[in-house]
Amino acid sequence: MDATVQEQDPGTPVPEPRPIALNPTRSDRVYRGTALGAGLLTLVILFLIGFFLFLKAWPAFHQMGFAFFTTFEWPATFSSTSRFGIGALLYWTVVIATTALIFAVPVAIATALFLTEYAPLAVRGPLTSLIDLLAAVPSLIYGLWGFFFLQPRMIGLSSWLSRHLSFIPIFKVTTPVFKSSAFIAATVVALMVVPICTSVMREVFSQAPPSEKEGALALGATRWGMIRAVVLPFGVGGIIGGSMLGLGRALGETIAIAIIISPIFGISPHILQSGANSIAAHIALRFGEATGLSLSALMAAGLALFLFTLLVNTLASIIVSRSRSGKGVEI
Amino acid sequence: MSIETLTEPSPAPPAPARPTPVPIRPRAVRREDVAIVVASAGSALALTWLLYERLAPLSGGIGFVIMWFALFIVTYWVVIRDIEGRFIATDKTIALSIGCVAVGLMIPLVLIIGYVIVKGIKYLNWAFFTQTQAAVGPDSPASEGGAAHAIVGTLEQVGLAMLVSVPLGIGCAVYMNEVGGRMVRPVRLFVDAMSGVPSIVAGLFIFTVWILGLGQGFSGFAAALALTILMLPTITRTSEEVLRLVPDGLREASLAVGATQWRTTWNVVLPTARSGLVTAVILGVARAIGETAPLIMTAFGAQLMNVNPFAGAQSSLPLFVYGAYVLNTTSEVARAWTGALVLMLIVLLLFLIARAVGRGGWGTGGGQR
Numbered sequence A: 001m002d003a004t005v006q007e008q009d010p011g012t013p014v015p016e017p018r019p020i021a022l023n024p025t026r027s028d029r030v031y032r033g034t035a036l037g038a039g040l041l042t043l044v045i046l047f048l049i050g051f052f053l054f055l056k057a058w059p060a061f062h063q064m065g066f067a068f069f070t071t072f073e074w075p076a077t078f079s080s081t082s083r084f085g086i087g088a089l090l091y092w093t094v095v096i097a098t099t100a101l102i103f104a105v106p107v108a109i110a111t112a113l114f115l116t117e118y119a120p121l122a123v124r125g126p127l128t129s130l131i132d133l134l135a136a137v138p139s140l141i142y143g144l145w146g147f148f149f150l151q152p153r154m155i156g157l158s159s160w161l162s163r164h165l166s167f168i169p170i171f172k173v174t175t176p177v178f179k180s181s182a183f184i185a186a187t188v189v190a191l192m193v194v195p196i197c198t199s200v201m202r203e204v205f206s207q208a209p210p211s212e213k214e215g216a217l218a219l220g221a222t223r224w225g226m227i228r229a230v231v232l233p234f235g236v237g238g239i240i241g242g243s244m245l246g247l248g249r250a251l252g253e254t255i256a257i258a259i260i261i262s263p264i265f266g267i268s269p270h271i272l273q274s275g276a277n278s279i280a281a282h283i284a285l286r287f288g289e290a291t292g293l294s295l296s297a298l299m300a301a302g303l304a305l306f307l308f309t310l311l312v313n314t315l316a317s318i319i320v321s322r323s324r325s326g327k328g329v330e331i
Numbered sequence B: 001m002s003i004e005t006l007t008e009p010s011p012a013p014p015a016p017a018r019p020t021p022v023p024i025r026p027r028a029v030r031r032e033d034v035a036i037v038v039a040s041a042g043s044a045l046a047l048t049w050l051l052y053e054r055l056a057p058l059s060g061g062i063g064f065v066i067m068w069f070a071l072f073i074v075t076y077w078v079v080i081r082d083i084e085g086r087f088i089a090t091d092k093t094i095a096l097s098i099g100c101v102a103v104g105l106m107i108p109l110v111l112i113i114g115y116v117i118v119k120g121i122k123y124l125n126w127a128f129f130t131q132t133q134a135a136v137g138p139d140s141p142a143s144e145g146g147a148a149h150a151i152v153g154t155l156e157q158v159g160l161a162m163l164v165s166v167p168l169g170i171g172c173a174v175y176m177n178e179v180g181g182r183m184v185r186p187v188r189l190f191v192d193a194m195s196g197v198p199s200i201v202a203g204l205f206i207f208t209v210w211i212l213g214l215g216q217g218f219s220g221f222a223a224a225l226a227l228t229i230l231m232l233p234t235i236t237r238t239s240e241e242v243l244r245l246v247p248d249g250l251r252e253a254s255l256a257v258g259a260t261q262w263r264t265t266w267n268v269v270l271p272t273a274r275s276g277l278v279t280a281v282i283l284g285v286a287r288a289i290g291e292t293a294p295l296i297m298t299a300f301g302a303q304l305m306n307v308n309p310f311a312g313a314q315s316s317l318p319l320f321v322y323g324a325y326v327l328n329t330t331s332e333v334a335r336a337w338t339g340a341l342v343l344m345l346i347v348l349l350l351f352l353i354a355r356a357v358g359r360g361g362w363g364t365g366g367g368q369r
Helices: A026-069 A087-118 A121-136 A139-164 A182-205 A210-218 A223-234 A236-252 A255-260 A279-289 A292-321 B031-055 B061-084 B086-104 B106-123 B126-130 B148-179 B184-195 B199-213 B220-245 B248-256 B261-272 B274-289 B317-327 B330-357
Strands: none
Touching (some): A026 A292, A026 B199, A026 B220, A026 B261, A087 A121, A087 A182, A087 A223, A087 A236, A087 A292, A087 B086, A121 B274, A121 B330, A139 A182, A139 A255, A139 B061, A139 B106, A139 B317, A139 B330, A182 A236, A210 A223, A223 B086, A236 A292, A236 B199, A255 A279, A255 B317, A279 A292, A279 B199, A292 B199, B031 B061, B086 B106, B106 B330, B126 B148, B126 B330, B148 B184, B148 B220, B148 B261, B148 B274, B184 B220, B220 B274, B261 B274, B274 B330, B317 B330
């Protein structure tokens, strides 16, 4: 190798590096411009959604002020003196989404790990397809299935939990009616969320560096030891991102919840008993009869939901963007 | 080299030959492994029965299964710990529970598809695809009339939404991953934010702008606009993930032989990611095709055929199903299930087509190891 190293004469100066200028061709300029336009369109759409909803929601905000977020009422007919607000809606939306995530995230992590680490190669493809299929089932069908099939079968579990675990406040019931509860709605929403979480996590887990995985195994780790030492730390961003994405979907889920729950406007920690609500389901159920101020109030509820999900997803995005990407993978 | 040569020479009389050690195969399933699994499941079943039915008696299949599974896992761990120690027991138990959960996730899928088929197959006849609800009264049996108007509406709305959202979504992904620039971070942030826009909010937005603002009536095109908003971030996000998996080496090779950026993207990056991009489009369509909530406030729904998506209220399969469910008479609920079955068959069909097109390559579970 020594022969290739040229002895530099200390007297001669090192030549300046040639300046490299990027001079795109016309087709490249058009391409870059078009792509930039497509990218910026999302910003424009988001801005327009917020702007127009705010415009239409203004009369409702004007009447209620900040109390719109803390009022637990929604009258059947609206007048200039009526009081309305999304306090209860917001509460139940969060309760259903959180309960759904408690069910969905462990299942999604397990499924993603199974697909990337455990399943025999012959099983991976078909199983991935089936899980994608679970994501493709329309929420309407989930709602109908949850109402007609799952609900009668969940009532036994609900009443069993309420009977034996009622010392925990969330399992307590005040009226023993278990139909149309937040618990059943959350179970259905969890099923809808699992494939979304799984697909994000699977993508990230499958990018875990093989050299580090093999290194862990070579040092004598069991498969679970390897997963804990390499795959899970590598995939933390994917786990959080997938969960947040699922949360966003769960918060905005409309028709399945609208079919299952029976709407109430009070709050309680008892998720097993009948009665729940959600902003999205409320809008869908009340849209048909809404005019004037009541429409404006629904717009305000929609705007609140929009800003809430925007916040959740922005946070998720910031967390995920800090995780490692597959960009550095060499072939 | 056999194992005997490594043992220290033993004095006479010669020791009996040691058995040749059987090589350990970590993934092999031995007969006693299966026996332990079966025995644990059996004992857990007995214990669950005792606890659930005798000590805390109540019916309910789902609770029984959950409890059985939990006890099964604990029993299995205890058995393996007694045989092979805590360390291996944890590993094996976690492997077993992960496998059970992943495979168990197929149970709801089978139940949903099976239930929809059982409920919907009864009135699924040719008339369902060729007739509308024009001649159907409140007392007509479920076998009368069909959903041709709804099927046409769904195809038109989703087709129009695809025409807009597929080029835009992939263009946006290309911008983020291939072009780059100062706006990448904000755009990625906003695409992520947009993916969380609830479908009902998209519907409200199109309702305010298109129907209240511009004074247009309810129409299939308005529904397509709402669906576009829902499909766009799904397609963009998934496409970007897929493009990110395309190795840099390919791009560099293309640029090094003198291709322009545009040519590199069009002839190298996108074809490499083809199957993944197809998956992205499927996920987008899948999100859009069953959406009901935004259609209530954009397409509104109709009982008659409206072929023109640009004027007049139009039905769609989800609206048809939801409308029939809300009416809540025996024959209408039966119609809702038939509509749900057709909707699901369309989804399944799309899915199979997309899988056939996108087989192999980077970015799918099938081709990527």
